[in-house]
Amino acid sequence: MMAATPDLITDLETIKRLATARRDEFEVMRYMLELNDDLSDAEIDRMVEDVAQPVIAAIDCTTCANCCRSLDVYLTPEDAERLASGIHVPVEALLDAVIDREAAEAEGxxxxxxxxxxxxLRGKLCSVYAYRPESCRTYPVFTPDFRWTLEDTIEGAAICPIIYNVLDRLVPLVDRL
Ligand code: SF4
Ligand code: SF4
Known part of the structure; x- marks a missing residue:
């Protein structure tokens, strides 16, 4: 269980249950944002970042690591080079041991x-933190184009406390737009 922050929900079982129960609510928010002609994409992104930054700052990922346990992690050739060099193994050895090219290519x-x-992953910590793939560095991603990528973001709400809490705070704001 993650450290409790008074107005944030961080328990992973609770997040999973609430995100599943509130999925329709999050989808309605997505429709409302897609139909909104008053705000530009940049204005919506600014609103989202204003909500997301304090949530990101308040949640300690080193007590969670649920994304490292649950998600498919995609790599670029540059990611593989950096990781192989960082842990001092040939790229070919890294590829053979931990990277599935075939499955990834089937997904583009x-x-x-x-x-x-x-x-x-070692416990809840990344053992290759300085050399981790770019997708690990940027997760979770909210912007740019929040409203047009919200479908994917909603998918992550059941596993990521940051995503759940950001969507939770955005619902009443979007209601008032
Ligand atoms: S490389 Fe590190 S940050 Fe990325 S999924 Fe693995 S443990 Fe997590
Ligand atoms: S990004 Fe989300 S799922 Fe990953 S460790 Fe942080 S709070 Fe947990």
């Missing part, structure tokens, strides 16, 4: 970690 990507949880 270059590479994907084979294992879930990630093979580099």
């Amino acid at each position: 990507e270059w590479g994907r970690f084979r294992a879930k949880p990630c093979a580099f």
